[in-house]
Amino acid sequence: MKHFLNFIGGEFVATSKTFDNRAPADNRLLGRVHEAGAAEVDAAVRAARAALQGEWGRMSVGRRIELLHAVADEINRRFDDFLQAEMADTGKPHSLASHIDIPRGAANFKVFADIVKNVPTETFETATPDGGQALNYAIRSPLGVIGVVCPWNLPLLLMTWKVGPALACGNTVVVKPSEETPATATLLGEVMNAVGIPPGVYNVVHGFGPQSAGEFLTTHPGVDGITFTGETRTGEAIMAAAAKGVRPVSFELGGKNAGLVFADADFDKAVAGIARSAFENCGQVCLGTERVYVQRPIFERFVSALKARAEALKPGPSEEAGVNLGPLISREHQQKVLSYYQKARDEGATVVTGGGVPQMTGALAEGHWVQPTIWTGLPESAAVIREEIFGPCCHIAPFDTEEEAIALANATDYGLATTVWTENLGRAHRVARQVEVGICWINSWFLRDLRTAFGGAKASGIGREGGVHSLEFYTELRNVCIKL
Numbered sequence: 496m497k498h499f500l501n502f503i504g505g506e507f508v509a510t511s512k513t514f515d516n517r518a519p520a521d522n523r524l525l526g527r528v529h530e531a532g533a534a535e536v537d538a539a540v541r542a543a544r545a546a547l548q549g550e551w552g553r554m555s556v557g558r559r560i561e562l563l564h565a566v567a568d569e570i571n572r573r574f575d576d577f578l579q580a581e582m583a584d585t586g587k588p589h590s591l592a593s594h595i596d597i598p599r600g601a602a603n604f605k606v607f608a609d610i611v612k613n614v615p616t617e618t619f620e621t622a623t624p625d626g627g628q629a630l631n632y633a634i635r636s637p638l639g640v641i642g643v644v645c646p647w648n649l650p651l652l653l654m655t656w657k658v659g660p661a662l663a664c665g666n667t668v669v670v671k672p673s674e675e676t677p678a679t680a681t682l683l684g685e686v687m688n689a690v691g692i693p694p695g696v697y698n699v700v701h702g703f704g705p706q707s708a709g710e711f712l713t714t715h716p717g718v719d720g721i722t723f724t725g726e727t728r729t730g731e732a733i734m735a736a737a738a739k740g741v742r743p744v745s746f747e748l749g750g751k752n753a754g755l756v757f758a759d760a761d762f763d764k765a766v767a768g769i770a771r772s773a774f775e776n777c778g779q780v781c782l783g784t785e786r787v788y789v790q791r792p793i794f795e796r797f798v799s800a801l802k803a804r805a806e807a808l809k810p811g812p813s814e815e816a817g818v819n820l821g822p823l824i825s826r827e828h829q830q831k832v833l834s835y836y837q838k839a840r841d842e843g844a845t846v847v848t849g850g851g852v853p854q855m856t857g858a859l860a861e862g863h864w865v866q867p868t869i870w871t872g873l874p875e876s877a878a879v880i881r882e883e884i885f886g887p888c889c890h891i892a893p894f895d896t897e898e899e900a901i902a903l904a905n906a907t908d909y910g911l912a913t914t915v916w917t918e919n920l921g922r923a924h925r926v927a928r929q930v931e932v933g934i935c936w937i938n939s940w941f942l943r944d945l946r947t948a949f950g951g952a953k954a955s956g957i958g959r960e961g962g963v964h965s966l967e968f969y970t971e972l973r974n975v976c977i978k979l
């Protein structure tokens with residue numbers, strides 16, 4: 496039996512309270528997760544503080560950068576271990592985990608190490624009232640001990656997207672992985688020890704949210720800042736916890752993203768792009784498209800083309816050739832998604848395809864599978880158009896004018912991403928300027944450059960990370976003013 500242990504001060508720590516980690520594909524038991532209580536979380540925060548005050552805190556930037564490159568190299572050397580762990584925990588197809596999750600998980604350490612090495616700070620020469628001069632320059636110091644609370648949909652990628660820049664900036668971290676996906680965060684502890692990251696720089700505490708490791712970590716007064724990716728509702732609870740002690744937060748939250756397809760789009764590319772954005776990772780991507788709006792002249796043709804794409808997806812185990820659709824993360828999430836499938840029917844949707852559970856055989860019949868699903872015909876007030884489902888599904892509605900498309904895209908409390916499909920350059924720029932989101936993709940989706948700003952508008956988040964923007968959260972900028 497495998498045991499997923501906490502990682503505190505460079506050591507793997509067992510606890511007496513454990514919970515099962517099961518594979519979403521077939522519900523088999525993967526191992527027991529050791530839940531951190533308040534005492535273990537406190538030990539992890541203390542270890543992180545001690546590391547800040549020790550060798551790590553005194554280390555030159557150059558040496559820190561070298562070590563973070565070594566972390567990335569070691570993840571790549573153990574690529575298969577990470578791949579197997581991520582596929583078992585999430586059930587995602589090999590093609591996805593091997594091309595996105597693990598390579599990007601490693602890249603997050605190198606890219607942010609290089610950004611920290613290369614980004615200058617500002618200086619100003621200032622005339623003083625006595626006719627003299629002053630010189631102002633800025634220096635960056637680490638924020639301190641960072642609490643990193645992570646979701647389950649891209650476990651290694653989204654965790655390292657926070658841990659990479661946090662460590663590059665000289666902070667220490669206590670990570671709380673999702674209770675659904677404890678494996679790769681634990682494995683990263685072995686990597687940290689192997690390459691010589693000092694004990695206490697990277698810590699992992701396992702458990703749930705309320706009255707468990709998540710709450711213990713975010714309410715701990717020894718945590719200097721909290722970075723969180725997950726549901727908007729959870730963000731509200733964490734923000735309340737962070738208010739005590741006025742600690743900064745960086746939040747990447749939920750979305751209800753629109754895809755806008757204009758009649759002048761490259762039709763085949765638009766269909767392929769929207770299909771990816773709706774169904775990749777079984778729809779469990781914060782940036783995914785659950786609301787599609789298609790200009791009326793191509794509406795019917797687009798609906799049938801997307802239907803064909805949805806029906807061509809092949810569900811199955813991660814390693815099987817040709818499989819490109821995994822399961823949902825848990826039984827609970829499957830029930831949630833299926834409840835929306837039912838709501839859509841109750842509200843009078845036309846079910847273009849899907850709407851249920853695919854026939855899976857053998858052990859897979861125990862997994863958390865759902866069919867890719869497309870609806871049409873619902874009013875904008877319908878639950879499946881208003882609320883984030885986080886499943887492989889979308890509603891498609893027609894529109895007539897550019898203004899109408901923008902208004903529809905913006906008619907939501909969320910503001911994470913939009914994908915726009917048009918061959919008209921002027922229109923692309925006009926729409927990008929008016930959609931109320933953090934990221935607007937034109938003729939693409941999920942095309943990421945780690946140097947660019949990433950984050951959500953409205954209820955989709957607080958702050959931006961990526962490139963130099965990550966430095967804004969993970970460091971304190973201090974201005975030094977010298978009278979010359």
Ligand code: NAD
Pocket residue numbers: 644645646647648653671672673674702703704705708709710713724725726727729730732733746747748749750780781883885911951955956
């Ligand atoms: P979640 O909010 O349920 O859980 C995220 C993490 O928060 C988990 O580790 C959980 O244990 C912890 N948590 C829960 N309650 C807590 C509390 N009260 N205090 C402290 N910690 C607590 O989210 P999820 O279901 O794991 O992930 C799916 C959600 O994440 C979706 O809403 C999705 O849109 C969002 N997401 C957003 C982005 C982004 O970049 N904007 C990326 C990925 C996922």
